[in-house]
Amino acid sequence: MAKTPLYANWTWRLPLPKPFDSVAFSYSTTYWSKYCSTSIKKATLHACALQAILSYMDMDTSLTPSTTSGNAIGTQGEKLIAEYQSRTGEIHVVVFNKKNGKFNVGRYEDISSNPRVYSLKDGSNTGTALFFALMPEALTDDEFQEYYDILGKCKNDGYPDMDKAEQAAYILCDNLYRRIEGADLLTAAGIRLSIPATGNLPQLTPLNLNKGAYSPSSVLFGTFRILTAPSAASGTVISMNKNDFQNYFKFSDRTFTPQEELLIPTLADWYIIPPEVVSICKHAQMTTNGNQPMRNFMLRGSAGTGKTEGAKAIAAGLGLPYMYYTCSANTEIYDFLGQMLPETNPSDTLHGDYPTLEDILMDPPSAYKKLTGIYEESISDSEVYEKLKETMSADAKLQSEQASPGQRFRYVETPLITAIKNGYLIEI
Template sequence: MAALYETWTFQEELPDLFQKLIHDLGRTKTSTKVSDCSQYNSLRAKSATLHAPTLRAILWLSGVFAGAETEGALGRQFGEGNTTNYYCMECKDGESRYALIYNWRNGKFKGCVQKVDTVSILPSIQEEQNIAERYIALLAFASTCYGTELYDMEFTQHFEKIMQILDMNEEIDEEEFLSSAYICCDNLYRRVESCLPLEDGGIPIGEPQFTNCEFIESYRLKSGLYGANQTEVGVFQLLTAKRQLTESTIGELKAFYYQGKEVEEKYQALIPKLPDDYKVNTATQEILSMIVNTPSRLFMMEGDSGSGKTTDTKIIAQLLGYPRFVFTCGPGTEEVSLMVSLVPNVDTAAKISESELPTYEDFQIDPASALAVLTGNYQMEIDEATAFREILNAAVQQGYKQAKMEKDFVKTESTIIQACRMPAVIEIQEVAMIEKPGTLTRLNALFDDDAKTDLLNGEVIERHPDTVVIMTTNMDYIGCQMFNESVLSRMHLVQHRKELSVEEMAERAIFKTGCKEKELIYQMAAAISKIKKYLRDKQIRGGVCGYRELENWVWNYMTSKDVLEAAVNAVISKVSPFPEERDTILSTFIEPAFEEAA
């Protein structure tokens, strides 16, 4: 038997209103009247029993629908095709606020209780602390939702009759009221306990779950994963729907994403400072929402050069209030360079005095003595050829030792490791350029759940839980390699950024350059878009044309005031390594459109 209807739950004292009614009418908790039994009661000797948790649930629901219970909320989360994902409920009890959802497909409940700012697991159903009415109230609500999977006409009719009678100021029909109470209790009990299929009125209940109800963590509440997107009554405070993302500015989003983490003074200059009116796209906000509301910290952005990937990492760092580090990959990036960097040593050690090398004449006169100058070992019988080889070897070894002691370069932590020690954003650029795709697997240990790896000096470093790793790359350029699947699988989100539209390129160029000739810039953006499509369609490699070329074109034009000359210098010069292709693109896409503006 499900814990909702353990034997001891039937022995609980009824709410005062119902206790008084059965006393006044000379009735008992259990009625053997057929008219008091639900349609699901298939017993030959029919009976219906008033169930205290169910009656408390019905009274609470009535109060919520009547507006008397102002701290409750009921609703649903809809999915695709207008189907119900979850039935949702919140209720207040003293300083505690309970949140529950019910998945009708698998019969599973999930929930939590919030007290002040702490979210904890729901207590189990037990005699000392019975919260069975919380679960039953949600099932009762689901039974009243017309047109949904759990709607039940019989329960709804008698529940509404109870509400109407409770709302009336005049004397109630006690027999009718009590009969509806019997039927509602029996209806829910039989539908849960009968194991009827859903289409026959059954209410699915999963494996025993009421001693350890699945916990809804705080970050899942904030993410809107279980939020109600249709509220029937009340105001949800915990099970709120996911905020719809729209293009906003940095200034408008500060309050949503700023984390207020303490940053060491020496790293504060690394926090980006883009203007407050800089626009933030929804894709970037999606990453920010995951960072703030979930444990997700590993992301990848793939898209064309100039599509704004690096700018978006700056926006993310600025809104979070984190310093931003950059590590740029290349074809020769090795595993060791992911961990350490070689930098000039400003504290170069004092150089060892140069040894006095033997001259050629010394070697001809006495090879053994010439060799002894370098090695300190006089070999009387050594021949010239052997002595010559050993002199060369000794000179090489001495040169190596001296170079090692001079320490012109020293090893220091890479920016990846520096960023992993603090709340920070690290952008790892052009990861697809690495010739050996397996190189990045050196970071897998930092990307795993325990987030630890060992450095060359034997130290074990643990990635700070607030370190955000963003890999940015373009897969279409010459020299780009495929990713190692083990690295890709560790990313919490991979975004394939769409090409900027003509309007987006133009608006961004206007904002960044300050050029007031908006109509001309829109023309320039349209030309860039056409050239880019031409290069792709003709499969012309070795050149580039994108937003950066547009911005450079605008800057060049603002200086020269000659739009054609600026196009040749900033755009045409980069579209192809072949002169004939450059001439074709110039005569096809630039000159016809801008001859009048020149």
């Protein structure tokens, strides 16, 4: 007997979604997930779980850009929030609390109606909406992400290789089944659910809906119709604690040097984290193990709207060193690469050791003072860089006049090249 009503006996008899409704066998003794620890290895396709996976793919912009499905999914702190349109036309709104494994669900005939009770039972509410809401949590597992990408490509290509698609489907269904049913034994990999044995799930209440208790603070995919997601225009801000946000969306366990650690921003006390920053961090983290990890983001807005502070906040959330490169009307492609500068012996120059590009980027006034002896508060990094080139050119000329045959040069790379080579975040 299943531990959760999501896998009640009747759910295994439901018809599989197309094109898997024509498979020879709904089970496989050839393919199974890494969490299958039973003596007899077997994986079985589960109609509701598989339908939820395919529906999620329909709105996943990393797989199918610019598609609309009528579904939506987002987050609110530790909650996953979803709107799923069932085959009967109802909109099922699901709120899943990852901390306690509980669901709150409501069924809507349309966007203006009041929520009705959602009860897991054969012939009506099959639990597909609940699986759909669990997808972001399911995708935190490496194996699930790997075969999700494989099945997604098969789906987008029109299923040219059904054997490959079936293999991915078997492993995905088994992965989710084992992680839910065996959650207590799998520790971090497990997905713990708390669903009453009756299948009657706690209902969304109009009072909490009106109070905004279920409003997603970050939208991952789709457009919400029942629940209103806050926007920058409305002035609504996310309440995520700044200390919790720092490094919260790290997507690797790499160790940085002390010098690199200094480049990772720390959010100021006055800074309020916009929902767009959280959304970008979430997308960067969630797509890391996919075929098309999201790494380039455009921030648009007039001066003073917070683009630079937002970029620093994204670096803080991802736990990455932050660098920036300022362009001008005269910036050429080769300016992004680097320059050959004369190599001098600091003891032979008029100015001693030169400021590094990092010095110039992080503290232009101090770098300018190092070159000129004058501390200019309003000096820009580009002006300091021009002064550096002028100073080094003058020193090189002086050295050549003092007989220095065989002048040597060194290549100085730009912050863009440094960031790409080392995996930093850079704002251009």
